[in-house]
Amino acid sequence: MLPGVRERIYAFISEKGLRKTSQRDAIIEAAFNTSEHYTAEELLTLARKIEPTVSRATVYRTLPLLVECGVLKEMDFGRDHKFYDPNYNEHPTHNHLICVDCNKIVEFEDQHMELLENCITKRLGFSPASKSVRIEARCDELKKLGACTHRKAEQ
Amino acid sequence: MLPGVRERIYAFISEKGLRKTSQRDAIIEAAFNTSEHYTAEELLTLARKIEPTVSRATVYRTLPLLVECGVLKEMDFGRDHKFYDPNYNEHPTHNHLICVDCNKIVEFEDQHMELLENCITKRLGFSPASKSVRIEARCDELKKLGACTHRKAEQ
DNA sequence: TTAAATGCAAATTATTTGCAGAAGC
């Protein structure tokens, strides 16, 4: 867990008049003990290793809090479930490349993309307040080798 | 409907050993009589104006065919339903800006974006075979006027 | 004490699917 994240969350919790519970603590620990993307279901599994009483409903109720707090980024790539990204703080220019072959999600940053997004957005009469870019692509490894090392479990 | 689209679809249908039915015809007519994005449910409504016997199941079974045929683009913006874009043929560089305030979806094309996408994708070891970019943004009108003219029904 | 949080199970909602009858080729 990055320094400051825990403090930020607990400040947010107390500001909002919310309460500190063992289940929330476990979910927060689990959510920021990794730098991988995860789904709600995966986070439930991780959190239950810390506090077995955590329920699915509580995970689903806590995730929006962490997103609202600004420490977690919700990502919807059009799969059947959403992903959550705990690296949002380190890399706030959260662009993603998603491989349609192996389901790999690659984070990247690019200054030019950043500039270009801003230009296009303004030109169209919008403000780039909450922009995010995703690129869908195909894995070179798969094309060359017929398989690719990116593929892990179902993502 | 653009010239050639109908021919392309029926060629696809016969190649695959599929059949021409009044329901499919109605769905195809409805799907390409507009240049707007639509959901499956909206397409059902449109198709039923042409052929009232069209069922929801048939719409859901026909949409993937049209996508596979290459005449329709499926877009998932992380809303609760998918959108379908019949303009795909005219503007194959289907980039989208989605307003998080008014839900407006704006299509745009940009050569620089195109180039940049290709560069980034290759740099990361992928091929830009099926890329698409979406920018989430906030509506300037809303910010200035407290309302915006983009907002139509719920999208 | 009292408002917030929890777990459970039921509800929601877009989409998918099994099946028996209808229809294209």
Place this chain on the structure above:
DNA sequence: GCTTCTGCAAATAATTTGCATTTAA
């Protein structure tokens, strides 16, 4: 006639929610 299509209704599956109970402050 044989296979594909269709509508219907039931199934799926991620997420949400109502409610009675528990618990933090």
